[in-house]
Amino acid sequence: MSLLSYAKAMNRALSDALERDPAVCVLGEDVGAGLAGLTLGLQQRFGADRVVDTPLSEQAFTSAGIGAALAGMRPVIELQIPSLLFLVFEQLANQAHKFSLMTGGQAKVPLTVVVPGSGSRTGWAGQHSDQPYGLFAHVGIKTLVPATPTDAYGLLSSAIEDDDPVVLFAPAGALGVREDVTAPLAPVPLGAARVHRAGTDVTVLAVGQLVHHALAVAEELADEISVEVLDPRTLYPLDRAALADSLARTGRLVVADDSNRFAGFAAEVLAVAAEDFRLLSPPRRVTRPDGAVLPFALGLDQALQPSREQLRDAIRAVVK
Amino acid sequence: MSLPHLADPAGRYRMIRLIRSFEELALDWVKSGLIVGGTHPYIGQEAVAVGVCAALDPDDQLTSTHRGHGHVLAKGADPARLLAELAGRVGGLNLGRGGSMHAADFSLGILGANGIVGAGAPIAVGAAWASQRLGRPRVVASFFGDGALNQGVLLESLNLASIWRAPVLFVCENNGYATTLPAAAAVGGSARGRAEAFGIPAETVDGMDVEAVRAAAERAVRRARAGGGPSFLECLTYRFEAHHTMERRFRLAYRTAEEVAAWRERDPLALARRAVAAEKIDAIDTEITQLLASASTFAQESAVPDIASADDFLYASGLRPRAGAPA
Numbered sequence: 001m002s003l004l005s006y007a008k009a010m011n012r013a014l015s016d017a018l019e020r021d022p023a024v025c026v027l028g029e030d031v032g033a034g035l036a037g038l039t040l041g042l043q044q045r046f047g048a049d050r051v052v053d054t055p056l057s058e059q060a061f062t063s064a065g066i067g068a069a070l071a072g073m074r075p076v077i078e079l080q081i082p083s084l085l086f087l088v089f090e091q092l093a094n095q096a097h098k099f100s101l102m103t104g105g106q107a108k109v110p111l112t113v114v115v116p117g118s119g120s121r122t123g124w125a126g127q128h129s130d131q132p133y134g135l136f137a138h139v140g141i142k143t144l145v146p147a148t149p150t151d152a153y154g155l156l157s158s159a160i161e162d163d164d165p166v167v168l169f170a171p172a173g174a175l176g177v178r179e180d181v182t183a184p185l186a187p188v189p190l191g192a193a194r195v196h197r198a199g200t201d202v203t204v205l206a207v208g209q210l211v212h213h214a215l216a217v218a219e220e221l222a223d224e225i226s227v228e229v230l231d232p233r234t235l236y237p238l239d240r241a242a243l244a245d246s247l248a249r250t251g252r253l254v255v256a257d258d259s260n261r262f263a264g265f266a267a268e269v270l271a272v273a274a275e276d277f278r279l280l281s282p283p284r285r286v287t288r289p290d291g292a293v294l295p296f297a298l299g300l301d302q303a304l305q306p307s308r309e310q311l312r313d314a315i316r317a318v319v320k
Numbered sequence: 321m322s323l324p325h326l327a328d329p330a331g332r333y334r335m336i337r338l339i340r341s342f343e344e345l346a347l348d349w350v351k352s353g354l355i356v357g358g359t360h361p362y363i364g365q366e367a368v369a370v371g372v373c374a375a376l377d378p379d380d381q382l383t384s385t386h387r388g389h390g391h392v393l394a395k396g397a398d399p400a401r402l403l404a405e406l407a408g409r410v411g412g413l414n415l416g417r418g419g420s421m422h423a424a425d426f427s428l429g430i431l432g433a434n435g436i437v438g439a440g441a442p443i444a445v446g447a448a449w450a451s452q453r454l455g456r457p458r459v460v461a462s463f464f465g466d467g468a469l470n471q472g473v474l475l476e477s478l479n480l481a482s483i484w485r486a487p488v489l490f491v492c493e494n495n496g497y498a499t500t501l502p503a504a505a506a507v508g509g510s511a512r513g514r515a516e517a518f519g520i521p522a523e524t525v526d527g528m529d530v531e532a533v534r535a536a537a538e539r540a541v542r543r544a545r546a547g548g549g550p551s552f553l554e555c556l557t558y559r560f561e562a563h564h565t566m567e568r569r570f571r572l573a574y575r576t577a578e579e580v581a582a583w584r585e586r587d588p589l590a591l592a593r594r595a596v597a598a599e600k601i602d603a604i605d606t607e608i609t610q611l612l613a614s615a616s617t618f619a620q621e622s623a624v625p626d627i628a629s630a631d632d633f634l635y636a637s638g639l640r641p642r643a644g645a646p647a
Contacts, residue, residue, distance in 0.1 A: 049453065050453075054480070055476075055479060055480065055483065057480060059472065059473040059476055060441075060477045060479070061442075061476075062442075063445075063446060063473065064443070064446030065446055066442075066443050067431070067442065067446025067447035068446040068447065068449060069446075070426075070431055070446075071447040071454065072454055073450045073453065073454065075446075090436065090439070091442075094439075095436070099432070100633050100634065100635060100636045101632075102414060102417055102424075102432070103418060103422065103424045103633075104412070104413070104414035104415030104416070104417040104418065105632070105636070106414065106424060106425070106426040106427075107424065107426055107431075107636075109636070110636075140634070142639075162637055163635075163636035164635050164636050164637050191639075237641075
């Protein structure tokens with residue numbers, strides 16, 4: 001038996017990819033030292049010209065990744081802080097994502113952006129605590145939020161092999177998860193959801209660390225309500241078939257999404273459910289408030305994130 | 321092996337003539353509605369694209385700008401397919417998906433015009449860096465205007481190219497105006513000073529003189545191929561036309577007629593003509609007229625894209641997006 005940590009799983013995915021394909025490289029701040037954990041030891045093993053410490057120029061090195069991808073490489077960009085994605089939104093949404101269509105299919109941009117530690121890291125305040133995955137899903141960039149170490153390994157591996165730009169959010173709230181790994185680590189296809197717990201009364205579609213909250217709440221309520229926990233794993237493209245299967249069993253829906261409520265990811269899931277299914281009761285979502293900015297003080301930081309109590313209440317409300 | 325079509329003064333004159341006539345034709349097509357939207361005419365700046373591309377090899381690459389037709393043609397793109405692209409036809413370089421501001425031909429190392437000022441520079445740095453990693457060393461020329469001198473990402477790119485010793489030729493086409501804002505009112509310090517601050521050798525040349533541009537570009541390209549890293553070339557030039565075809569209709573008055581006339585005295589087409597024998601000039605002009613006539617026919621006869629294909633190429637992996645209004 002070996003316990004695999006989330007960071008170690010991403011480290012394994014990167015080292016396997018660097019080993020397998022000479023076109024793979026890693027660019028980012030402090031990746032040589034491995035400050036964020038996922039690149040630990042990689043520069044020593046693969047060299048400073050494949051695991052490249054960049055200056056603090058997120059826009060330039062993200063676009064340099066695009067240029068390298070256009071030239072035939074498969075760069076992985078590490079951005080330590082989720083809010084850095086706001087700095088490079090032009091590079092990702094307006095350049096990387098649009099090259100294939102705008103060039104009539106001449107160009108592809110196999111670029112992977114990894115954010116190790118999205119969402120609140122407890123006490124890092126307003127500019128380090130966002131969950132901007134909905135923005136990328138909205139513009140049509142493949143958007144991944146693995147909840148477990150094996151999914152982190154599998155999704156990061158698939159992202160690097162994908163011919164389109166991909167943004168992978170490793171939620172800070174899931175980085176502490178360790179998993180007893182019994183089977184060999186393997187790629188996880190993009191766009192494939194995972195049922196973590198089967199149930200018949202209500203589907204809880206949960207994202208990132210909230211998968212673990214949902215599983216805990218489902219266990220708590222086990223005698224009362226049969227909860228199915230569905231993890232989309234890929235937010236875009238959403239596995240609508242898996243959602244359909246689950247709703248066919250339960251007919252009720254709660255979405256747990258640690259991002260802002262208005263026009264957020266949960267809103268899209270509810271819209272899909274409303275358009276495509278006849279639910280037995282109005283769906284609920286548990287999210288951050290509209291336009292949330294996480295305040296610093298611990299109690300305030302936590303008050304704006306979806307809680308287990310809110311999730312429990314929402315589940316009870318839809319089955320009432 | 322430099323680009324064969326730009327190997328001698330006659331070839332370079334021919335390319336300036338082609339770009340000039342192509343741009344005039346494009347202006348007509350915008351007026352007549354064959355080109356929907358508009359273009360940013362390159363007229364007046366042709367010597368920059370031609371001089372720089374004359375220093376490049378076929379395997380070298382470039383990134384271009386919103387005013388990109390000259391760069392695309394000078395690197396060798398088929399004018400018929402560029403014209404078809406501007407007209408949104410399937411025969412276009414980008415199959416009608418990109419238009420004027422995104423024209424690209426990756427088979428010729430043309431990594432695309434770009435709609436965002438300064439956006440091509442970091443892409444060029446990355447492509448140049450990758451070419452070294454992949455064991456296929458090539459030079460990447462990155463064109464941008466004086467407006468891009470105040471984009472932060474350009475400054476970041478100069479630094480990145482410098483520390484990586486990336487084989488990039490940064491080409492600043494200083495035409496004196498960022499749309500309507502004079503460079504004198506917009507640029508603190510100087511263009512060259514920005515490059516020099518990052519340890520990049522920089523030169524300022526007469527951007528109306530194709531031979532001066534070529535000579536400077538050749539020095540820079542030689543340095544890059546020898547492992548000397550990036551260079552910066554400021555080409556002093558002028559656009560004879562409006563910033564874009566919409567402005568043309570507004571008849572804005574941010575430049576004086578005298579200023580435009582003075583620059584027209586130094587028309588790069590006239591300057592390039594001097595290096596070529598008169599009888600050759602006539603033959604070239606006739607050939608270009610015929611070339612553009614057949615390009616026009618090609619573009620007009622090329623089909624408009626099937627609307628059922630509007631989502632094609634959105635994802636290289638073939639993912640199809642959900643329709644906007646599912647049946």
